[in-house]
Each structure stands twice: as structure tokens, then as C-alpha cells.
Amino acid sequence: MILLDGKRTSEAIQQEIAAEVDAIRENGGKVPHLAAVLVGNDGGSVTYVTNKVLACERVGFGSSLIRYNDDVTEDELLAKIQELNESEEVDGFIVQLPLPRHINAQKVLEAIDPRKDVDGFHPINVGRMVVNLPSYLPATPYGILQLLERYNIETAGKHCVVIGRSNIVGTPMSILMAKGGYPGNATVTLCHRNTIDLGYHTRQADIIIVAVGQPGLLTADMVKEGAVVIDVGTTRVPDASRKSGYRLRGDVDFGNVAPKCSFITPVPGGVGPLTIAMLLKNTLKAAKREVY
Numbered sequence: 001m002i003l004l005d006g007k008r009t010s011e012a013i014q015q016e017i018a019a020e021v022d023a024i025r026e027n028g029g030k031v032p033h034l035a036a037v038l039v040g041n042d043g044g045s046v047t048y049v050t051n052k053v054l055a056c057e058r059v060g061f062g063s064s065l066i067r068y069n070d071d072v073t074e075d076e077l078l079a080k081i082q083e084l085n086e087s088e089e090v091d092g093f094i095v096q097l098p099l100p101r102h103i104n105a106q107k108v109l110e111a112i113d114p115r116k117d118v119d120g121f122h123p124i125n126v127g128r129m130v131v132n133l134p135s136y137l138p139a140t141p142y143g144i145l146q147l148l149e150r151y152n153i154e155t156a157g158k159h160c161v162v163i164g165r166s167n168i169v170g171t172p173m174s175i176l177m178a179k180g181g182y183p184g185n186a187t188v189t190l191c192h193r194n195t196i197d198l199g200y201h202t203r204q205a206d207i208i209i210v211a212v213g214q215p216g217l218l219t220a221d222m223v224k225e226g227a228v229v230i231d232v233g234t235t236r237v238p239d240a241s242r243k244s245g246y247r248l249r250g251d252v253d254f255g256n257v258a259p260k261c262s263f264i265t266p267v268p269g270g271v272g273p274l275t276i277a278m279l280l281k282n283t284l285k286a287a288k289r290e291v292y
């Protein structure tokens with residue numbers, strides 16, 4: 001069993017990005033700049049966004065963090081997005097999800113200029129991905145593709161079962177794994193809450209990608225010997241022995257599943273760290289006008 005080391009892979013990608021930023025700076029070019037909009041004080045969101053901004057500093061990007069209280073109006077948020085769309089300084093920006101219920105998140109996402117939508121959540125970028133046009137790939141699926149590629153995991157002709165159909169992970173992941181190119185060319189099954197007998201599907205899988213946020217959902221009896229297992233789950237569970245008071249648990253019963261696998265991602269230290277690296281990669285692409 002080989003552990004897919006997302007932390008090390010993420011660091012390698014960030015070093016590659018940092019080297020490109022150095023080259024841009026030496027040539028007198030403008031260094032990439034990522035802005036992040038954060039509404040409210042949700043613990044997970046604050047941590048994610050803080051880590052994104054810190055990662056910008058590490059690779060030499062400019063960054064801005066724009067924070068609002070929970071009671072910000074939709075119009076205020078839309079006005080800020082307009083400003084970021086028009087900014088000469090900002091190459092790409094994200095609006096951290098989830099947003100408070102009084103704000104129409106879809107309307108907010110669609111207000112982002114697709115050329116600056118480095119999360120790849122705008123319907124134009126989603127559509128462009130589906131029809132093989134250049135687009136920003138959503139960071140988590142993009143990171144999983146990087147892991148598969150950098151560990152030389154064969155995907156062509158393999159049966160890939162994706163569990164979870166969220167807009168930001170499961171759905172794009174299922175599309176990307178089915179597409180031509182490497183990694184891709186897999187036969188894909190997309191399972192979700194209405195799937196009858198999940199184990200029936202996962203037991204046939206060469207590659208399982210699980211992204212539902214249900215700790216321990218994937219158990220050893222559901223996994224074929226030699227499978228590749230990618231765990232996207234990061235649920236905070238109480239843990240009094242930790243200073244933070246919680247620990248992260250994935251969607252995989254790691255202790256029992258890992259011995260059956262050829263490759264598996266740990267939680268934490270698997271897919272999570274790659275998400276940030278791929279957001280930086282998209283921002284670099286935005287600054288270099290590689291997509292649009």
C-alpha cells in the first residue's frame with residue numbers, strides 16, 4: 001500500500017509556482033494577485049481562507065482578504081465583486097462558500113467575471129470544462145488529477161466510482177475522469193444519496209473517489225483488493241485531547257481500508273493540501289492569460 005502524500009505533492013507544486021513567480025519578477029512582469037472574499041466567522045471557512053492567503057505569500061503572489069460580517073447585504077457583495085472584476089491589480093478571486101442563507105450564492109458566483117473565476121465555479125467555466133475548452137478546473141478535482149498523474153496511476157479503461165455529486169467535487173470529478181487524456185479515459189459510475197446498495201458499485205471499482213462528508217462511510221467490505229482510494233472528506237469531529245478541540249475525519253474507515261489498497265490518501269495530508277496548490281496554479285494561469 002502506497003500513501004498518496006498530498007502535503008509533499010502540494011509543496012512540490014507550490015515550489016514550481018514560486019519558481020515561475022521569480023522568473024516573472026526578474027523579467028519585470030506583474031506578480032499574480034489573488035483576492036479572497038470571506039463572509040462571517042465559520043471556523044472551517046476562516047481556516048481555509050487564511051491558509052489560501054498564507055500560501056499566496058509563500059509563493060510570492062500578492063493577496064487581499066476582504067471580510068464581511070454575516071449581515072452583509074447581497075448588493076454590497078455584488079458591488080465588491082464588480083470592483084474586483086474591474087481591478088487591474090487582481091488577476092483572480094474567490095468568494096468562500098457557504099454564504100449566509102439570505103444571500104443568493106448562485107447569483108454571486110455568476111457575477112464573477114469568468115476570466116477571474118479561479119475557483120472554476122462560474123457556469124461558463126463549468127460548461128467550457130464539459131466541452132473541452134480551456135477553463136479553470138475546480139481546485140479539488142484538479143488536485144486529485146495531479147495526485148493520480150504524479151504517482152503514475154493508470155486510469156484508462158479503469159472503473160472509477162465517484163461518491164457524492166456536489167458541484168465543487170463529485171460532479172466535476174466524474175466528468176473529468178471520463179474525459180479523454182491522462183488522467184481520464186475511465187469508465188465512471190457516479191453514486192449519491194439515492195444510490196441503492198453503494199457497496200455493490202464500490203466493490204467493482206478500481207478507483208474510488210469519495211466526497212460526501214460522512215466520516216467512515218467507506219468500509220473495508222466495500223473495497224476490492226488493490227483499489228485506489230481517494231478520500232475528500234474533512235469532517236471536524238470533537239477531540240478533547242487536541243488543543244483545537246477537534247480533529248479531521250475522512251469519509252474512509254482508513255485503518256481497515258488502507259491494507260486492501262494499492263494507493264490511498266490520508267486525512268489530513270491527502271487531498272486537502274492540493275486544493276490550495278491548484279487554486280494558486282489557476283491564479284498563475286489567470287495572470288499569464290493562459291485560459292482566456
Ligand code: GUN
Binds near residue numbers: 094096139140168275
Ligand atoms: N468551500 C469549500 N471549498 C471551497 C472552495 O474550493 N472554494 C470556495 N470558494 N469555497 C469553498
